[in-house]
Amino acid sequence: TRSTRPQRMLKAVQKNATKGSPESVISAIDYFCKHSEWAMNVGDEKGSILDSVVTEVNPSTVLELGTYCGYSTVRIARLLSPGTKFITLEFNPANVTVARQIIAHAGLQDKVTVVEGSSGDLIPQMKERFGITTFDFIFLDHWKDRYLPDIKLFEECGLLRKGSVLLADNVICPGAPEYLEYVRNSPRYENRYYPAHLEYTKVEDGLEKSVFLG
Ligand SMILES: Nc1ncnc2c1ncn2[C@@H]1O[C@H](/C=C/CNC(=O)c2cc([N+](=O)[O-])cc(O)c2O)[C@@H](O)[C@H]1O
Numbered sequence: 415t416r417s418t419r420p421q422r423m424l425k426a427v428q429k430n431a432t433k434g435s436p437e438s439v440i441s442a443i444d445y446f447c448k449h450s451e452w453a454m455n456v457g458d459e460k461g462s463i464l465d466s467v468v469t470e471v472n473p474s475t476v477l478e479l480g481t482y483c484g485y486s487t488v489r490i491a492r493l494l495s496p497g498t499k500f501i502t503l504e505f506n507p508a509n510v511t512v513a514r515q516i517i518a519h520a521g522l523q524d525k526v527t528v529v530e531g532s533s534g535d536l537i538p539q540m541k542e543r544f545g546i547t548t549f550d551f552i553f554l555d556h557w558k559d560r561y562l563p564d565i566k567l568f569e570e571c572g573l574l575r576k577g578s579v580l581l582a583d584n585v586i587c588p589g590a591p592e593y594l595e596y597v598r599n600s601p602r603y604e605n606r607y608y609p610a611h612l613e614y615t616k617v618e619d620g621l622e623k624s625v626f627l628g
């Protein structure tokens with residue numbers, strides 16, 4: 415049967431990227447998406463903004479929602495200090511398999527734990543299963559209608575502390591209007607919008623950074 419786009423992306427990484435080099439894995443995926451097949455990775459333009467926020471926060475605990483093929487996982491993991499606890503959640507087992515291989519090709523398999531399952535089920539398990547108290551940095555890039563229920567889940571489960579930073583992809587395209595309205599109208603968050611473009615296109619998109627005020 416025909417291969418899937420994530421499988422073709424993995425092949426492109428294994429063929430073109432230097433093993434153990436996160437930068438070459440990132441470049442190989444961006445090249446694949448620009449010249450072979452578009453894919454919903456955060457991409458290089460928004461990826462640079464992601465890099466700058468991760469570097470600024472310098473988190474000790476990180477959560478990513480929606481691993482997909484592991485592109486943003488590699489971008490984040492390559493910037494983390496030793497000893498940082500980084501968990502990424504993905505409910506499609508085929509994507510978990512591809513992501514783990516792309517992350518391993520970058521040599522970052524010891525920096526991040528890819529957990530198969532849905533955020534709705536796994537977020538309430540973070541404390542007991544992974545020994546997490548609170549997350550310093552959270553990257554939201556899964557189904558857009560899950561952003562709002564999941565931020566409420568973070569609050570309910572006590573997984574945010576004063577200063578926790580949430581960064582949400584695609585708040586313009588495909589859009590997460592209910593999430594945006596929530597964080598921008600809540601007195602518990604300080605927000606900043608980073609304008610950019612939908613990965614590998616000229617379509618307007620951007621990232622919303624929200625700092626929990628406690
Ligand atoms: N609740 C959940 N728990 C765990 N994993 C979950 C999840 N919901 C979705 N996922 C996984 O996260 C990825 C989905 C991303 C949705 N992004 C998108 O739909 C998307 C679309 C465009 N676009 O259409 O232009 C551009 C983008 O940058 C995008 O991120 C898939 O790998 C999916 O299996």
Ligand SMILES: [Mg+2]
Pocket residue numbers: 454455456555583584
């Ligand atoms: Mg996205």
